[in-house]
Every structure is written in structure tokens, then in C-alpha cells.
Amino acid sequence: MSVPAPGETTRWRCSLCGNLTRFDVTRTTRAVEFVHLDLAGEPRVDEREILEDTIESVRCRWCNATDSVQLVARPGAEDGETPEG
Ligand SMILES: [Zn+2]
Secondary structure (H helix, E strand, O other): OOOOOOOOOEEEEEOOOOOOOOEEEEEEEEEEEEEEEOOOOOEEEEEEEEEEEEEEEEEEOOOOOEOOEEEEEOOOOOOOOOOOO
């Protein structure tokens, strides 16, 4: 089961403990990387183009719960929805 990603006006919130800022995110990403090596052979990724990005699970760092994350509006989001309380 994939987890919805937060957008410009939304954020994750743990529905069990209220954590808003600390999560372990397990995701599957397909990407094309522009790998730029220096003359000594040390690689560095200069550009990354994301082809697919699926969030598989989000675990709360505070209470260790999985599947407890919900999307809530960010403070000051312009869609008129503000978190209760
Ligand atoms: Zn939590």
C-alpha cells in the first residue's frame, strides 16, 4: 500500500502521537543520474531525473507506528483548511 506524498500545502502528521517532523520513509525510486567522475575516478551525481517515486511506508520516529500517517494542511495553507486545535 502506497502512502500519499505531501504537497505544497500539505504535510504528514502521525495520527497517534501528533509528530509532524520525524519520519522514516521507505520508497522505491527509478531515476536517471548524470554521474560525473573526476580524473581520479571519484563519482559525483550532478543531476537526477526522477522517473518513478513510490512511497511504500512511513514510520513515525516518535512512536514507531506505521500506517498511522495522515495528510494535514500546512500552517498558512491557502486552501482554507487549517489543522484543528
Ligand atoms: Zn507517532
